[in-house]
Amino acid sequence: MxxxxxxxxxxxxxxxxxxxxxxxxxxxxxxxxxxxxxxxxxxxxxxxxxxxxxxxxxxxxxxxxxxxxxxxxxxxxxxxxxxxxxxxxxxxxxxxxxxxxxxxxxxxxxxxxxxxxxxxxxxxxxxxxxxAVDVTSTETATNISRDQLARLPVDQSVQSVALLAPGVNKGNAGFGGISFGGSSVAENSFYVNGLNVTDFYNRNGFSEAPFAFYQEFQVKTGGYSVEFGRTTGGVVNAVTRSGTNEFKAGTEMTFEPGAWQAQQNDRYWDGERYITSSDDRYTRTKMNVYASGPIVKDKLFFFAMYEARGYTPRNTDNTGTVMTQNDTDSGFWGAKIDWHINDKNLLELMAFSDKDKNIGSVYNYDFDTKTTSAKNDEIYSDTGGKNWNLTYTSYLTNDFSMKLMYGRNEREAFTRAQSDLECNPVARTSAVPAPGVPLGCSTSTSVQKRKDVRKQGRADFEWNLGEHLVRFGYDHEVDSSDYQRHYPGPGAFYYNIYATTPGATIENGGVVPAGYTAYVRARRYEIGGNFETTNSAYYLEDNWSITPNFLLNVGLRSDAFDNKAGNGASYIKMDNMIAPRLGFSWDLHGDGTTKIFGNLGRYYLPVANVINIKQAGGLLDERTYYAFNGYQILDRNGSPYAMPILGPQIGQVDNSQGNGTVGDLRSEVDRDMDSVYQDEAILGFQQAIDDKWSWGVSGTYRKLHNAIDDMEISATPQCGGNGYVGWVMANPGSKVTVYGDTNCDGKPDGWLTVDTSKQGWAMYDAQGNYLGQRGWKKPKRTYASMELQVDRAWDEKWAFNASYVLSWNRGNAEGPVNSDTNFDDTGRTENFDDPWVNLSSGYLPNDHRHQFKFRGTYAINKHWQVGADLVLLSGSPITGYGVGNPYDATVYHSYFICVQNCADPVSENRVYQSSPRGKERTPWTYNLGASVTYLLPVSDKNNLRVKLAVYNLLNQQRTLGVDQDLQTSVGGTSSTYLQPQRFQSPRFGQLTVSLDF
Incomplete structure (x- = not known):
């Protein structure tokens, strides 16, 4: 027995x-x-x-x-x-x-x-x-199909899909974006059918096809192959739908009525309303129709989609005195042609348009009576563009295959208003008294026109040599930006009014005159030209089956970046950036159920085109400061508005950030600059419990090396404080070689090297005596995490996925943008403006200690399904920024606050104390989405799907970001420090009805 x-x-x-x-x-x-x-x-x-x-x-x-x-x-x-x-x-x-x-x-x-x-x-x-387990993969990635998304409450955007992956979160700044594994929002890459659609101007954003055009997404969070590069964050890779031998057609309608939205909360501080949003509403409708099928059976197929969109948001300004009603009525489209020339040769053409036009009508508004007066302005904005690529795939032999691709990606951004010729923008801090009428007669803060065009080509090959699978290829793209920008109004000035105290030292070093409690900054900001960047890379990879159960992945990628000035000359050029990748996967039991995997890799980040434009494009950034003498009430089209009355000028005109000319680029760029790169290590375990359940755990460590940023070199080893060079794009904390004054006669005459870890910043006493030099700390950012994930596959009855990420994100530099100060000029941050700005190490803005994500679907019967998506996220760090430092600078957003003798004009008599990073945190956030789906087979080929989804079901409107300016002038403590500024979006409902024929 x-x-x-x-x-x-x-x-x-x-x-x-x-x-x-x-x-x-x-x-x-x-x-x-x-x-x-x-x-x-x-x-x-x-x-x-x-x-x-x-x-x-x-x-x-x-x-x-x-x-x-x-x-x-x-x-x-x-x-x-x-x-x-x-x-x-x-x-x-x-x-x-x-x-x-x-x-x-x-x-x-x-x-x-x-x-x-x-x-x-x-x-x-x-x-x-x-x-059940892919024992051949050495990367960490999440796949989401169109069918899965139809069962879940996931909003119709690529960003919403990416946020389903563990360790991916929304950025903590007003300019949005998503963060992968502690990286900033400006370090990611996005692909559609192999076409790179990442915004190369600022690297925060991407071109989006109509959402219903996508078939599947893969969100890569680490360990990806050498065929992917130009990112130190993550990769979102998508493919679109295609036609088959069966003729199909269908339609999908999406409704988001204003009545299904919870009211946004107005925000109050010290009893005063400072954010007015309770009257904000929008209505969104989308309707797409598609058709697909064979042009020639078994040979030639098509898929085509058109989507009409209506989007009509209305928003008040923070004071509740201006209402802008927008109207977007755009047609998006996507198409795919597949030609199976024969079974060994395929040709496909993909194209889509995300070109959008919006008109914003601006009215004066009375918040108390909820009434608008006559329209006083219109704002026009055009975005997006056409995108396409052609891909040829060939099985040359049973063991050797090839894929060739060429494509074009366009992004337009053009914003202008009727009032641009006669109205200057005006803004004030909440501590400055309001005039009782709208500030300025313009709600636009810039007139800008930009068209970005990427031309991309790549070739990928795969050669099977028994135990070795060799993959290699070449990737080349030319990214050009045609750019014009200035402020609206006479003189193209933007006026900002700041609260202060008499005798305080402001950001240009000027001292506020007696009797004045506010000052005005009049800023001109103008630039234009055509700027080009060329990126190219070779890669080679060997996947070696050392034993039947052990795979070794060895790869090498060589990148080259060439950012050019407006005259076509190379501005920042780097090549031979060697990125090794080493991975392994061990089928632990030899049965495909359990694997241990790991990966070591290096990843390089290109320089965004915004650097070419603003550093090598004749940027004029002129700032003049005046005492504030109150308001002048004027009238435009029967509507009153206020303009600041300028008092005496304070200090000198500051054009140190750009004087309108393209200088000697040899003096503005480090000749031997190193690129920005990140090293990554991953070790993981994955196991199939049965045919449906699996689980895994992994650990990730990332370390960012270098930064390319602007720093002001005001002293040299040869000439001390007389060796002023100016603002230089370089690697802070490293040796910098620029063209400058070598014989101390005040004229550039040769190459000189400054070790910016020890030198480069001139220090003076209150009498202007030179005291010596100081250097910068090297930028550093580390990310360490432990990820746990459990998954149950869909079996027509239910599916479930849960993940938990415990992580630490530390350093003295977030990356190429500053989320905590809302500064989105990629690569031109405030981190290295002087040696004391980046002294403070601590937890960085994208540090969320705990991240829980749960999602699932349950089929009640064959007609009804329910779905849910829950995200629980711990808060992000808060820093109390000051002005100035214990030495000689008065730079805004420093990590010091003045606590004694702050009004003393002799800077060394002031007493400062450190204000470290991340001493407080924003609260935890909770976001629950829920959906109910009704399925009905109308006939054999007609399938009806109706899904009602509610996002942020509990209507959490918790704080996401706060005012982090503890002091806005030396010793002038801000009354709005820790004032909440960004919040969770309120609850809204979405109805989607689709019918397939």
């Missing part, structure tokens, strides 16, 4: 192994390109393995090698049938295989077994095995 029980246990275990794909251990490297997937596995040696897409007729066949290994690279994502045969006889049973984006599906086909075996309600077939 004991032997019988033992045999039964062995049979049960063996059948379960087959059920979840565990019985055949041998596998090959299984990397996939950025637009498709692959199928690999093992069968009988010499067998012919055939994969076929039933929808398009695409058929490919290969011959298994002497060990029975086979591989199908570069397969378009979709569902396939796989079968094996030898000598005209089938080997095993045909298998249905799902090919997903960027992944490999491992299928082992053995001897034909006949009737499937029934085991505990699970149907198993011993002839084929599909592994």
């Amino acid at each position: 004991g032997e019988i029980n033992t045999s039964r246990r062995m049979l049960r275990r063996g059948a379960l192994c087959v059920a979840i794909g565990l019985c055949f251990a041998a596998w090959q490297p299984a990397h996939a390109a950025n637009t498709d997937g692959s199928v690999v596995g093992r069968t009988k040696a010499g067998a012919t393995v055939t994969v076929r897409d039933p929808g398009t007729g695409l058929t490919r066949s290969v011959t298994a090698d002497d060990s029975g290994n086979y591989r199908f690279p570069f397969l378009p994502i979709g569902r396939y049938t796989l079968e094996s045969s030898k000598d005209g006889k089938p080997v095993g049973d045909p298998v249905n295989v799902n090919v997903s984006l960027g992944n490999a599906t491992t299928v082992n086909i053995g001897e034909k077994s006949g009737t499937p075996t029934e085991l505990e309600g699970v149907s198993v077939t011993a002839s084929s095995v599909v592994t």
Whole structure:
């Protein structure tokens, strides 16, 4: 009896192994390109393995090698049938295989077994095995399909999809964006069908196709292959829908009525309303129609979509005196053509447009009576553009494949208003008394026009050499920006009114005259030209199956960046940036259920085009300061408005940030500058519990090296305080070589080197005596995390995913932007304006200690489904910024506050104390989304889906960001420090109705 029980246990275990794909251990490297997937596995040696897409007729066949290994690279994502045969006889049973984006599906086909075996309600077939864990992958990534999104309460945007991945969060600044693994929002890359659509001007944003045009997303959070680069954050990779042999059509309508939105809260501080938002509303409608099918059966297919959008938001200004009613009525479209020239050659053309036009009508508004007066302005904005790429895929031999791609990505940004010729923008801090009428007659703060065009080409190759899978390629893009910008109004000035105290020292070093409690900054900011950047890279990768259970991934990428000035000359040029990547995956038990994986990699970040424009484009940034003499009430079109009355000028005109000319670039750029790069280490474990459940844990460590930023070199080793160079793009804390004054006669005459870790900043006493030099600290940023994830796959009944990330993000520099001070000029931060700004190390703005994410779907019956998505996020650090430092500078946003003798004009008599990073935190946030979906098969081909989703169901409107200015002038404590400024969006409802024919 004991032997019988033992045999039964062995049979049960063996059948379960087959059920979840565990019985055949041998596998090959299984990397996939950025637009498709692959199928690999093992069968009988010499067998012919055939994969076929039933929808398009695409058929490919290969011959298994002497060990029975086979591989199908570069397969378009979709569902396939796989079968094996030898000598005209089938080997095993045909298998249905799902090919997903960027992944490999491992299928082992053995001897034909006949009737499937029934085991505990699970149907198993011993002839084929599909592994439950991808034991060939060394990266951390999350795949989200169109079908999954239809079952979940996920808003219709790429950013919302990316936020489903562990460790991905919204940025903590007013300019938005998403943060991957502690990186800033300006370090990510976005692709659609292999086309890079990342905003290269400021690197915060991307071009978006109509959301219903996407088929699948892959969110890469670490360890990605050498074919991906130009990012120290994360990668969002998407592919679009395609046509098949079946004619299909459909429509989808999305409604977000204003009545389904919870009222935003007005915000009060010291009893006064400082943010007026309770009257803000919007209505959004979208309707798309699509058609797809064969142009020539089994050969030529099309997919086409058009989406009409209506978006009509209305928003008040913070004082509640101006109402802007916007109207967007744009048509977005997407199209895809697939030509299967034959089974070994494919050609596809993808195109989409996200061009959008908006008109904002501006009215005077009475918050108390909820009434608007006559329209006094109109603001026009054009964004987006057309995008396309052409991709050719070829199976040159059974072991050698090629993919070629060329494409174009456009992004336009053009904002202007009717009032631009006659109205200057005016703003005030809340501590300055309000005039009782609107400030200025313009709600626009800039007149700017920009068109960014990326021309991209790449070639990718894959060569199967037995135990070695070799992948290599070349990627090249030319990114050009045509740019014009200035402030509106006479003289193109922007007036800002700040509260202060008599005798206080303001940011240009001037002293506020007696009797004045506020001052005005009149700023001109103008730039224009055409600017180009060329990025290129080679990569080589070997995926070596050292043993049947152990894969070693060895890769090398060489990047080159060339940012050019308006005259076409190289401004910042770097090449031979070698990025090694080393990864491994160990199929621990040799059965495909459990793997240990790891990855070491280096990643380089390119310089954004905004640097070319503002540092090498003749930037005029002129700031003049005046005492504030009250308001002058004027009239425009029957509407009163207030302008500041300028008192006596305070200090000198400051044009140190740009005097309108392109200087000698040799004096503005470090000749031997190093690039910005990040090193990353990942170690992880993943296990399949059964055919549905899996779990994993991983640890990640990231360290950012270098920064490219502007720093003011005011002293040199040769000439001391007389060796002023000016603002230089360089690596702070490193040796900087620029063209300057070597013989101390006041004229640049040769190359000089300044070790900015020790020198470069001239210090003076109150009498102007030179005291010596000081250097900068090197930038540093580290991120360490532990990630735990549990997943249950959808089985037509329910699905569930949960993740927890514990992380620490420390350093003295967030990255190329400053979230905590809301500064989004990528690469021109305040971090290194003087040596004392970056003295403080601590927790950085994107540090969230705890991140919980839960999502799932449950099918009540075949017609009804419910879904939920819950995110719990701990708060981000708050820093109390001061002005000035214990030495000689009066720079805004310093890590010192004056506590004694602050009005003393002799700076060394003042007493400062440190104000470290992250001494307080914003509160935890909770965001729950819920959905109910009704499904009805109208007929065999007509399927109706109705989904009602509610986002932020509990209507949490917690604080996301606060005023971090503890002092706005030396010793002048700000009354609005810690004032909440950014909040969770209120609850809103969304109804989506789709019908497929």
